[in-house]
Structures are given as C-alpha cells and as structure tokens.
Amino acid sequence: MSMETFRLEVHESDGSTGIDADVYDRDNLIRTSARVAYDDHGLESVGDGTQSRIVRETTADVTTLDLQYERDDAGFAFRLLGDRDELLSVRVEDETWGLE
Template sequence: MKTYRLELRDTTDGIDADLLDEDGLVETSTRIAYEDHGLEPAGDREEPSSTDREVTADVTTLDVQYERDGDGFTVRVLGDREELVTERVEDEEWGLE
C-alpha cells in the first residue's frame, strides 16, 4: 500500500493536477487550460486556489483525468482503472469566469 496526494493548484492560465507519491515525486499529472474552456481568472480574485487530497492504494497503474460539467471540473484519480479519489473544482469558489 502506498499513500498518494492529489494536489490541485491554480495558475494564471489553468489548473495543474498532480498526483504525488509519499516522497513528493510526481507519479502522474494533467493540466487544465482555462482557455480551452472559455474561462479566465476573475480580475478581483485575491489569490489562486489550491486543494490537496490523500488516498492510500495498492495499484500498478495511475491516471489523473478531468471533465468539465456545468460550472466546474471534476478531477478523478484512477488506479488500475478504478476510481480512487474525486475532487470537484467549482468556478465560483476558484474565482473563474
């Protein structure tokens, strides 16, 4: 069993979704570009958002996927094609328009 941390970080032009191992090394990642979805950070937003989630699993393959639905993104971590953890990024909470 290994513990992984899903780290979502807001940047000026998108969201970096990294899955880190116990040593802080990136196992897999994906990038969500705001421009691809017609979004941009709100001008009055105070600071970029971020979130972390941990999951423990015994898997051989890992993947980070996302989908756009309604007013946000759903980011999923798959291990051996099974969903391990899901995190929701809402446009309003992250100051996107």
C-alpha cells in the same frame, strides 16, 4: 505491490492561466499530472488566487495511476484512478475559484 500513499494537489497554475493537478508518491515525486488551460474552455480567472489549492490523500495497492478531468457547466471534476478504479475525486467550482 504494497500499499502506498498518494497525494493529489489541485491548484491554479502560475499566472492564473489554468489548473494544475499533480499526484505525488510518498517520496514527493510526481507520478502523474493533468493541466487545464482556461482558454481551452472559454474561461478566465477573476479571483484573487488565494482559494486555489485542494489537497487530498489516499492509500492504495495499485500498479497503474491515471488522472482524468471533465468539465460541466459549473466546474471541473478531477478523478484519480488506480488500476481503473476511482481512488479520489476532487471538484473545482467556477464560482469558488473566481472563474468566468
């Protein structure tokens, strides 16, 4: 394998019903993704939707990618793993994103 750049985009889904997280490769193809429904966590969006996009890039030499998320009392953490090592971590705060 060779070094490749990956882009993680975390954004509010259409209709403000949840969060979509997608990992793109250099050809803009989605390599892995995760979806979080607000209903599954007893949340709803009360914000205006303008704050809801985070984009981060990383370069790595990996054979496998895995995108995971976890929830705590104040938000979500999205972790991009490459060959089981953390490549990127992005935090979505309820207050910042207008979630109640």
